[in-house]
Amino acid sequence: MTELHKLKHRLVFTCFSLAYAIAFFGADTAVAREEVFIDATESSGLDFVHFNGMSGEFYFPEMMGGGVALFDYDNDGDLDVYLVQGHMLGKGKSLEDATYPPKPGTPLTDRLFRNDLKRGGDDDRLTFTDVTEPSGIRAAGYGMGVATGDYDNDGDVDIYVTNFGPNQLWRNEGDGTFVDVTDQAGVDDPRWSVSASFVDYDRDGLLDLYVGSYVIYELETARRCRNPTSIPDYCGPHAFKPESDMLFRNLGNGRFEDVSEKSGIGKEPGPGLGISVADFNGDSFVDLFVANDGVANFLWMNDGKGSFIDDGLLAGVAVNRSGMSEASMGVDAADFDGDGDEDLFMTHLVRETNTLYVNDGTGWFEDQTSETGLANASVPFTGFGAGFIDFDNDGWLDIFSVNGGVTLFESESWASKDDPWPLHRPNQLFRNEDGRFQDVSETAGKALAASHVSRGAAFGDIDNDGDIDVVVGNNSGPVQLLINNAGAENAWLGLRLMTRGCQRDAVGARASVKLAGGKTLWRRARSDGSYGSANDPRVLLGLGKAHGEREVLVAWTDGSQERWPALASGSYHRLCEGGGEKVSGDRN
């Protein structure tokens, strides 16, 4: 039995019955083919239930939170989990007023869980330990999302937490503890924000910070809404004035400068939710995509001189093919069609499709949702977190999107009259079959059939076995840890792309591998995307049946390229800028 199989055997053994586990991993059983993801939440000890503080008042923020981060805070080589938490909402409200009070003693602050993964021995196991208290993190705001990145280039990943209220920057001290440096860094943003992204937009080697802002909402004075049947319900974003986003430039001395106005970002308000940063037009400067809820999305094109221009409309990503603004929630960017550029996928409201915008290589896109088979299957769902992941390592990027409604009105069609929290919906998995997607959710097993009010979703190889696992943040519900059981069929190659001197993850750098038949895979190191969540920054390339050594080409964020001629598949490699063979004719 391989290490991989031992680990999975152990996982399942602790999670389900022995008989089930045998059936699960037995060669070519029907069950083995069906269970793409295994819910390992309970067995791994990832014990967290989100509390949204609702009390029947239909406060808008209460159904929006639930971000998740996957990051290696202790540099031990495996992914730890950060989960945002809510608290009671409303002046004078106490936990006694809560529709769903938390379990007595539940700390209503964000939580950090350390991954205590053990591999390579007889006792392979995946377990998590709540290390919030020893880590020093006291994040008591009304949590929405989280972004990760090593902003001070000290080799440890820091955290930026977005809230309905002031945000917080937690600096990783490298000894397992964090310090709140929000004020001294100058990145306090009191507005309602959901997603943020660490991004080196000016290519000075320092991670800057983009913070997406949503709408202006005051709990006590906010407009109350009724749905078309005239009963009280949650408002949509159009009921409130949108906020402008913020861009903070990293000065390198532990402080950031607010360049929102100067850069042009702050001039256009929009109810921003998901953020994805990538070089969309191939000019080696990273651009910023912001998924706006119910109005035109932003595509902030970087001019390389510190300014951004929103080119979303002409570029074809602001509104859908029909010219209609959609309620964009989550977003991810990746080269799903293997043509070398970054395409965009975003999730939307029920009765809208999720939308796939295909890049023509110049930063201009075309809505090809229908052509790629993604339209129909998404119409009955309101989607939030999403990611391009090659779940079966066949070399084609698939899509995992998590769902959950936003109004009682829309939930009429699926929830029962007595359902106390009726916004819940099952999540979805779309398999990429030569550029066309098939909804395989119904055959993907029990874990995907579970129905929650899902919001955040973070993607990464949590058990370090070479395939992408998922952590789903559920609003007013338990977190879900979904361990991938399908990737082992195929070969894979894992890369940790790092900046010069191996200082930190080189987010934005791209790695490529050529497969037989001339197909080239391009994958970007990124932690942003999805909804209020942070992903594993490592790059995982599914190679299909192409086992053995592969040549890897890396395009760094400054446009230079390097080559590593022979990297073994089936394992992770750390590639630092300057450590490969320089490729002549690169762009810079």
Added chain:
Amino acid sequence: MKLKRICLPLLASLFLLHPLAGLAADEAVLVEVPYPDVEELDPRVRRIVEPAIDYFKRMQPVLSDVELGRAYGRMGLVFQAFRMQEAAGASHRNAMALDPTNPRWHYFVAIYSEETGNLEGALALYRTVLAMAPDYPNTLLRIGRVSLEAGKLADASEAFEALLEKQPDLAAPALAGLGTIALQEKRLEEGVDLLERALVLQPQATQLHYRLAQAYRQLGDTDKAREHLEKRGDRIAWAPDPWVEEMKARARHPSYYVQQGIEAVKQGEMERAAMHLDLALALDPENVEALTRMAVLIGLNARREDAEYLISQALRLDPDHGLANSLQGALLAERRQFKEAQAFYFRAVNAEPENFEFRVQFANGLMRLNDFEAAAQQYAEALRLEPENASTRYGHAVALTLGGNCAAALQTIERGVQANPRVALTLNARARLYATCPDANESQRRLALEDAQLLYDQRPNGNHAETVAMAMAANGRFDEAMDYQGQAIFEAIKNGDTAAQQGMRENMQRYEARSLASAAWPELVSQ
């Protein structure tokens, strides 16, 4: 308060996978209707929904299958009108099962399927409708549109072609559909041609500009692409659906609640007005009338930012909406962005040329920009609509005077005084004009003094003191003019009216020099 749900889930969606299954009454399987919890409904909605349910329940035991089907259908229309989708879907499905030869119920179940994302079910039902009644209104258009959404381009194309042939009055949406298909199939020039033809037929279908922009971009003509992006909007090429209109008529239309809101405002019942407007917005979140009226309401509550946002929403939906433009202009004027405000006032007037308030607002804006001639024209237009409005008459006279046409100003103010001989505003204006216009004769100057003194006796304020001073000077009584002018200046200082003081002091100097006042409204001239 615990969250409560108002409807049960339906088995209906399962049924819709086999939409023809309910064609025969004897095979009919009825589904449970998830009646709304009427206790939860707003009282005004409850007043309509509850009797519909009660009536149905009373009649249910005594009706034959077909009649029962129709009763289900009629109740479904009420549910649908209030977007109680699941209750409507179940009612219409039962209607379809019990009254299977009536295409109407199939049509409504198809709409339900379409709205709940079951595109395949919707298409099958629309085709059933066509099989039963080949000319059933809007069905071909819906088949085309839903097929397009489902990515079935050939089916969509066939439906739009048939629509074009059978119903020339629906050519715009048919051409728009065919154009969209052409673009998807990369027949770009053909797509552009089709969409432009659709736009000629329905210029208000502003959404087509976006598709054209994308097409021109792909053709490499970015200038034209940008031109179309500038014109893009949210209005689709569409046709009125008589069946949906009928359905809406079963309930109070949002406009009913808007009207109730307006009435409540007139009666000063702001809270009640807000409730009505909220309900209108609940029924139709994009009801521009409700958005703008709500903006006025919350603007009155000093929530300027919220009001501004609602107005921007309204303008997004209807850039030519009169009240929305008027309000946007007022907001800009409040921020002293007069020039920008004027563009919105202009649009408001264009949208509703017979709206008196918009005319006056536009004219006042022109005055602020010192375009007196144009302002005078607009005041004249407003007076055409309300000839007896004293303040507009006053504005007209002021505009004509500042535009250098004192004789015309006198004419208009004379008409105002004739219409309302006791209105201080026009009497005061006439006195000033008689006192300062070079064309005024001696008896008019004497009349000016009489009127001015009468006004001053009744209301001894700075404004009237200044008028008396002008009239005194006009009648050669400069010492008394200086006394009154001194009083007027004192009042202006007391009121902190620094703008007026400069013109007053200049006139004081003129009286000292035994000269007439420089102008009837010196403060406006000196600005």
